[in-house]
Amino acid sequence: MTVKTRFAPSPTGFLHVGGARTALYSWLFAKHMGGEFVLRIEDTDLERSTQEAIDAILEGMEWLGMDWDEGPYYQTKRFDRYNQLVDQLLAEDKAYKCYCPKALLDELREEQMAAGVKPRYDANHPKIVAANAAATEDSAFCIRFRNPKEGTVVFEDKVRGRIEIANSELDDLIIRRTDGSPTYNFCVVIDDWDMGITQVVRGEDHINNTPRQINIYEALGAPVPEFAHCAMILGDDGAKLSKRHGAVSVMQYRDEGYLPQALLNYLIRLGWSHGDQEIFSMEEMINLFSLESISKSASAFNTDKLLWLNNHYIKTAEPEYVAKYLQWHLDQKEIDTANGPKITDVIGLVGERCNTLIELADQSRYFYQDFSEFEAGAAKKHLRPVAKDALALVLSKVEALEDWNTENLHAVIADTCTELEVGMGKVGMPLRVAVTGQGQSPSVDATMMLIGKERVVNRITMALAFIAEREANA
Numbered sequence: 001m002t003v004k005t006r007f008a009p010s011p012t013g014f015l016h017v018g019g020a021r022t023a024l025y026s027w028l029f030a031k032h033m034g035g036e037f038v039l040r041i042e043d044t045d046l047e048r049s050t051q052e053a054i055d056a057i058l059e060g061m062e063w064l065g066m067d068w069d070e071g072p073y074y075q076t077k078r079f080d081r082y083n084q085l086v087d088q089l090l091a092e093d094k095a096y097k098c099y100c101p102k103a104l105l106d107e108l109r110e111e112q113m114a115a116g117v118k119p120r121y122d123a124n125h126p127k128i129v130a131a132n133a134a135a136t137e138d139s140a141f142c143i144r145f146r147n148p149k150e151g152t153v154v155f156e157d158k159v160r161g162r163i164e165i166a167n168s169e170l171d172d173l174i175i176r177r178t179d180g181s182p183t184y185n186f187c188v189v190i191d192d193w194d195m196g197i198t199q200v201v202r203g204e205d206h207i208n209n210t211p212r213q214i215n216i217y218e219a220l221g222a223p224v225p226e227f228a229h230c231a232m233i234l235g236d237d238g239a240k241l242s243k244r245h246g247a248v249s250v251m252q253y254r255d256e257g258y259l260p261q262a263l264l265n266y267l268i269r270l271g272w273s274h275g276d277q278e279i280f281s282m283e284e285m286i287n288l289f290s291l292e293s294i295s296k297s298a299s300a301f302n303t304d305k306l307l308w309l310n311n312h313y314i315k316t317a318e319p320e321y322v323a324k325y326l327q328w329h330l331d332q333k334e335i336d337t338a339n340g341p342k343i344t345d346v347i348g349l350v351g352e353r354c355n356t357l358i359e360l361a362d363q364s365r366y367f368y369q370d371f372s373e374f375e376a377g378a379a380k381k382h383l384r385p386v387a388k389d390a391l392a393l394v395l396s397k398v399e400a401l402e403d404w405n406t407e408n409l410h411a412v413i414a415d416t417c418t419e420l421e422v423g424m425g426k427v428g429m430p431l432r433v434a435v436t437g438q439g440q441s442p443s444v445d446a447t448m449m450l451i452g453k454e455r456v457v458n459r460i461t462m463a464l465a466f467i468a469e470r471e472a473n474a
């Protein structure tokens with residue numbers, strides 16, 4: 001049987017970290033098994049579902065590179081199918097009309113709570129029996145599933161192991177509301193059945209729904225899929241992860257300068273392990289993933305680790321891959337790269353120093369944009385009269401340089417030091433501030449190489465003018 005998994009978000013908000021992790025596990029399992037992955041939008045809650053949220057979820061999935069083989073399916077387009085099966089269950093007496101008004105249900109629930117018992121619908125309660133007997137043709141009704149009264153529901157959760165619930169714990173759940181709309185627990189079963197889902201991977205918050213859903217599969221004569229319920233994600237303070245912990249929307253991680261590969265690698269380890277391996281290529285993720293190795297206990301979010309992984313991928317991923325995502329940040333910062341070195345070369349030089357693509361974009365700026373001022377602190381410290389001779393000599397040498405390469409630029413600096421009988425720092429630091437406008441950069445010869453001759457010449461000239469003005473004002 002072909003493995004088929006799905007991700008089934010309710011479009012009531014953006015794609016958050018928890019949802020993305022569920023999607024990833026589901027997607028990886030399908031890939032690992034050579035199966036298929038379905039995206040299904042569970043939009044039956046018409047009041048809370050929005051097109052904006054649907055778009056945000058699709059955008060997040062695409063940015064993370066989790067492609068789907070089928071879908072997106074929309075539950076709102078499948079109401080006929082749900083109704084057809086509600087009618088079938090009614091005809092088979094596996095479901096029934098319930099005329100009990102909401103006010104009575106509320107009253108009974110309060111009584112149960114006051115008595116300290118778990119609130120549940122009891123079809124045999126005398127008041128409910130009476131309400132149903134009093135119903136007329138025009139009375140409003142919902143449809144309830146006739147849950148078995150005896151026995152237990154047992155399933156082997158791939159993460160949590162054997163789970164057993166007595167049917168006496170479950171009540172007759174509503175499968176179609178008074179307004180005619182089908183409910184989550186019903187739609188999800190019909191969808192997973194119709195779509196041929198073999199493994200349901202989802203959050204632990206759904207574990208209580210699973211026995212109810214299994215009873216519905218059985219009433220329909222449908223095969224029951226396997227289930228894997230993933231534990232919660234906590235913030236670094238141990239509380240359930242929420243907006244309070246900073247970025248929780250996947251797209252916010254893009255905005256903050258993370259690479260999708262870093263986030264995926266982070267997410268796979270957030271509740272799944274393979275020994276103590278921390279870094280996983282996409283290929284390794286797919287090859288090594290298994291549902292059984294998903295952790296039973298909650299995992300805590302750790303931003304430092306995510307940053308560390310991001311730095312790792314900025315340093316080691318193919319520069320073309322980094323460039324694809326860096327470009328978005330360069331555009332945000334209006335850094336036009338048409339006139340300057342290849343972005344991949346800049347990434348190769350500057351990347352290892354950066355934890356985020358925002359830092360990388362900032363550190364790319366001086367390769368493409370001229371500046372009219374030097375960073376004040378760096379200029380004060382390094383663009384001093386003593387640097388004048390060194391900069392002037394470097395300038396004359398670079399102007400005369402025919403082959404613009406790192407080796408020759410290295411020689412320019414070394415020769416300047418020798419000729420002036422000064423140490424490397426006395427030449428390198430003023431030169432760095434002159435050509436980059438700031439006090440920090442990768443090695444200055446390689447940096448000059450990428451900045452290019454014309455800009456280097458202009459900037460050293462500008463630095464010399466800055467020093468002259470400083471002398472004049474002294």
Ligand code: GLU
Pocket residue numbers: 007008009010042188201202203206
């Ligand atoms: N739509 C549900 C949710 O977003 C998920 C249902 C499921 O995975 O079974 O929580």
